[in-house]
Amino acid sequence: MADRPDPQAQAGHNAPGLSLHVPEPKFRPGDAVDFSHVDVGEPGKQPRPDETCAPETMRDFAYGLVRVLGDDNRAHGPWDPKLDPETLRTMLGHMAMTRAFDERMFRGQRQGKTSFYMKCTGEEATSVAASMALASDDMVFPSYRQQGILIQRGYPLIEMINQIYSNRGDKLKGRQLPIMYSSKEHSFFTISGNLATQTPQAVGWAMASAIKGDTRIAATWVGEGSTAEGDFHSACLFATVYNAPVILNVINNQWAISSFSGFAGAERTTFAARALGYGLAGLRVDGNDPLACYAAEQWAANRARANAGPTLIEFFTYRAEGHSTSDDPSGYRSAQEREEWPLGDPVMRLKNHLIELGEWDEERQEKMDLEAAEHVKKVTKEAEANGILGHGLHHPFRTMFEDVFEELPWHLKEQAEQAIHERETKFPGGLPNEGKGA
Amino acid sequence: MSETETMSAPDQTPDQAPNQAEAKPERRLNMIEAINDALDISMQRDENVVVMGEDVGYFGGVFRCTAGLQEKHGKNRVFDTPISECGIIAAAVGMGAYGLRPVPEIQFADYIYPGLDQLISEAARLRYRSAAEYIAPMTVRSPFGGGIFGGQTHSQSPEAIFAHVSGLKTVIPATPYDAKGLLISAIEDNDPVIFFEPKRIYNGPFSGYYDKPVQPWKKFDQSVVPEGHYTIPLGKARLATEGEQVTILAYGTMVHVVEAVCKEKGIEADVLDLRTIVPLDIEAIEASVKKTGRCLIVHEATRTAGFGAELSALVTERCFYHLEAPVERVTGFDTPYPHSLEWAYFPGPIRIGEALDKILKD
Ligand SMILES: Cc1ncc(C[n+]2csc(CCOP(=O)(O)OP(=O)(O)O)c2C)c(N)n1
Numbered sequence: 001m002a003d004r005p006d007p008q009a010q011a012g013h014n015a016p017g018l019s020l021h022v023p024e025p026k027f028r029p030g031d032a033v034d035f036s037h038v039d040v041g042e043p044g045k046q047p048r049p050d051e052t053c054a055p056e057t058m059r060d061f062a063y064g065l066v067r068v069l070g071d072d073n074r075a076h077g078p079w080d081p082k083l084d085p086e087t088l089r090t091m092l093g094h095m096a097m098t099r100a101f102d103e104r105m106f107r108g109q110r111q112g113k114t115s116f117y118m119k120c121t122g123e124e125a126t127s128v129a130a131s132m133a134l135a136s137d138d139m140v141f142p143s144y145r146q147q148g149i150l151i152q153r154g155y156p157l158i159e160m161i162n163q164i165y166s167n168r169g170d171k172l173k174g175r176q177l178p179i180m181y182s183s184k185e186h187s188f189f190t191i192s193g194n195l196a197t198q199t200p201q202a203v204g205w206a207m208a209s210a211i212k213g214d215t216r217i218a219a220t221w222v223g224e225g226s227t228a229e230g231d232f233h234s235a236c237l238f239a240t241v242y243n244a245p246v247i248l249n250v251i252n253n254q255w256a257i258s259s260f261s262g263f264a265g266a267e268r269t270t271f272a273a274r275a276l277g278y279g280l281a282g283l284r285v286d287g288n289d290p291l292a293c294y295a296a297e298q299w300a301a302n303r304a305r306a307n308a309g310p311t312l313i314e315f316f317t318y319r320a321e322g323h324s325t326s327d328d329p330s331g332y333r334s335a336q337e338r339e340e341w342p343l344g345d346p347v348m349r350l351k352n353h354l355i356e357l358g359e360w361d362e363e364r365q366e367k368m369d370l371e372a373a374e375h376v377k378k379v380t381k382e383a384e385a386n387g388i389l390g391h392g393l394h395h396p397f398r399t400m401f402e403d404v405f406e407e408l409p410w411h412l413k414e415q416a417e418q419a420i421h422e423r424e425t426k427f428p429g430g431l432p433n434e435g436k437g438a
Numbered sequence: 439m440s441e442t443e444t445m446s447a448p449d450q451t452p453d454q455a456p457n458q459a460e461a462k463p464e465r466r467l468n469m470i471e472a473i474n475d476a477l478d479i480s481m482q483r484d485e486n487v488v489v490m491g492e493d494v495g496y497f498g499g500v501f502r503c504t505a506g507l508q509e510k511h512g513k514n515r516v517f518d519t520p521i522s523e524c525g526i527i528a529a530a531v532g533m534g535a536y537g538l539r540p541v542p543e544i545q546f547a548d549y550i551y552p553g554l555d556q557l558i559s560e561a562a563r564l565r566y567r568s569a570a571e572y573i574a575p576m577t578v579r580s581p582f583g584g585g586i587f588g589g590q591t592h593s594q595s596p597e598a599i600f601a602h603v604s605g606l607k608t609v610i611p612a613t614p615y616d617a618k619g620l621l622i623s624a625i626e627d628n629d630p631v632i633f634f635e636p637k638r639i640y641n642g643p644f645s646g647y648y649d650k651p652v653q654p655w656k657k658f659d660q661s662v663v664p665e666g667h668y669t670i671p672l673g674k675a676r677l678a679t680e681g682e683q684v685t686i687l688a689y690g691t692m693v694h695v696v697e698a699v700c701k702e703k704g705i706e707a708d709v710l711d712l713r714t715i716v717p718l719d720i721e722a723i724e725a726s727v728k729k730t731g732r733c734l735i736v737h738e739a740t741r742t743a744g745f746g747a748e749l750s751a752l753v754t755e756r757c758f759y760h761l762e763a764p765v766e767r768v769t770g771f772d773t774p775y776p777h778s779l780e781w782a783y784f785p786g787p788i789r790i791g792e793a794l795d796k797i798l799k800d
Pocket residue numbers: 145193194195222223224225226227251253255256257319323492521523545549552
């Protein structure tokens with residue numbers, strides 16, 4: 001310090017004044033959008049390295065984009081996972097179902113049936129296709145935007161809706177905010193509202209699997225904005241130190257509520273490039289290309305299962321809708337971005353690919369969409385019989401005190417009695433239609 | 439009323455002297471607008487004040503508390519940050535060491551925990567460990583508390599964690615008028631201040647009856663917020679209502695719930711809105727409890743080792759021979775904040791009313 005001039009006394013000093021850089025997105029509300037600066041490369045051009053290759057040989061993959069589906073709706077290059085048409089139709093079906101589900105649940109929130117909802121529109125491939133490339137008992141540690149994994153893994157829609165309505169059918173007993181699912185049966189970790197916490201946990205699970213000589217691997221999903229949290233650094237470091245059998249999926253959908261990806265570092269580098277500093281394998285992938293998503297996740301899963309190490313995958317995609325039902329993106333970004341997004345829509349791209357293969361047509365697509373919407377509608381009705389948020393059909397009061405600990409200590413017992421007593425005071429005869437027990 | 443005693447009179451900065459000729463119409467603001475006003479005025483008066491946090495810049499914050507500030511004061515002084523609460527607090531420590539006066543926002547109090555090491559081990563201790571060579575003159579603003587169906591990660595009241603840390607001040611306003619005066623004081627304070635904003639009452643006070651419509655702040659005189667600079671000292675409570683029967687200690691949302699319950703039950707209480715829990719207005723508490731001989735403490739946070747425990751100990755230690763009934767606490771339950779059973783959890787009119795009945799029994 002001593003040999004430096006006092007900054008206050010610097011007027012007239014020769015050195016130029018420093019200036020702060022604050023990132024700014026290219027487009028704001030009302031702006032015409034031109035994404036020509038976004039280099040998306042060409043489908044089929046990326047080589048596919050051996051799954052056991054050394055991370056330092058993978059530098060280019062951190063900056064390029066693994067793409068398979070071209071504008072001609074055909075699959076190109078060595079990353080083509082060569083899935084049979086039946087599998088492709090299944091993939092399309094899960095993605096369409098995810099979208100139909102989102103539509104209905106969003107509407108349900110607007111109708112006052114619950115407090116909150118989050119769509120994953122435009123990002124369906126990053127959960128559905130990636131999840132299809134894993135074994136069904138590989139452990140996943142998702143963020144809040146991977147409902148596609150549950151749908152792909154066959155978790156019953158009614159359980160999802162019960163959870164969203166926080167009703168008496170909710171397996172999580174109405175404790176969690178809507179969409180914060182959990183299903184151990186589906187190897188799906190309980191979702192946290194605190195960002196990025198799941199990422200080092202996934203690494204820990206993978207380390208445990210390795211300690212035990214198991215064959216299952218772990219995968220985690222995290223938003224690009226959330227990679228700013230220290231937890232994500234811990235995830236990368238533990239993964240590389242222990243060569244953990246884990247996949248770190250970063251969903252770069254360009255936005256974190258109102259903050260564009262530049263506030264997570266994207267003005268200077270890619271998210272996949274974070275892998276380089278840690279010595280992780282890194283892939284950057286067209287997240288709106290279901291075949292590329294599948295192929296990349298499969299590559300990383302093969303690598304992990306072969307004890308060849310962890311992979312960080314950046315899925316380059318776009319959050320087509322608002323952050324949540326509490327958000328209105330027209331306040332901070334141009335509405336044109338969605339239409340102009342250079343990588344299109346994942347559902348459309350897979351549909352067009354199947355049509356190009358002669359394995360699908362518009363009528364079947366229409367029928368599938370209709371059936372998906374109707375199925376969701378029917379299940380929603382069933383779930384509504386268990387109640388909607390704030391209408392009395394919730395779990396009994398005593399359940400509020402369960403699972404704080406394995407056993408109820410004296411103070412929680414006393415508090416449970418107080419809660420039940422308050423309920424009896426407020427509703428002396430109990431509520432009509434109410435679940436048993438106070 | 440101690441309200442006027444404890445507040446410095448609103449004054450004007452020299453460059454915006456009032457025009458005596460045209461008396462300004464009374465201005466009513468909700469708590470969000472009052473906070474915005476306090477930030478704006480602090481930035482006008484002191485170039486070293488900077489505002490930062492997730493989504494606070496162009497967008498103006500998820501609760502709109504920083505709306506318009508970036509446009510007015512520039513991106514150098516109002517900016518978004520990466521989603522790293524650790525980074526936000528740590529950067530504020532560094533900026534403070536340089537001589538700035540940062541006002542970081544943590545989007546929800548539930549998300550402050552990744553920043554705890556920087557707050558507890560660093561911000562709170564710089565002054566002590568450097569013998570006042572370095573200080574951390576920051577004000578960490580954060581919406582807190584429940585009653586909005588936010589589930590366990592948008593509802594917590596973690597004030598006791600901060601009150602427990604030596605070197606941190608903790609402030610919780612209950613009205614728009616106070617929010618502005620307290621926030622300006624916090625920003626001008628040379629020590630780190632945690633400023634928790636009760637988000638349930640951002641738009642209007644809350645009676646505790648969730649099934650009744652909320653009245654907007656505009657209908658209440660506490661929303662009259664003068665223009666220009668004024669401060670409310672940290673460590674001075676506000677006597678919200680005056681009465682002889684019992685003293686009720688509360689802060690934030692619960693001040694209004696308590697007032698509504700007393701009104702409904704016809705109880706004449708000294709309702710002391712503590713406004714800051716560290717430093718605490720022990721004089722006001724002692725004076726009131728010695729007058730009424732009875733004391734109820736109400737907070738929304740969990741009970742065990744909550745701030746109510748500290749208050750109860752203080753009242754018992756200092757007013758024991760004046761007490762005519764044991765000190766009672768009404769609090770949230772010792773569970774994570776539930777979603778569907780939010781109103782069974784919330785310390786509402788029944789829990790408060792019964793505690794009052796018990797205290798006033800004989
Ligand atoms: C620790 C923490 N800080 C802040 C928040 C508030 N928050 C919720 S979602 C979000 C944006 C996350 O963006 P990103 O990681 O890009 O995921 P996306 O929503 O785009 O899927 C923020 C700031 C939070 N939930 N947890």
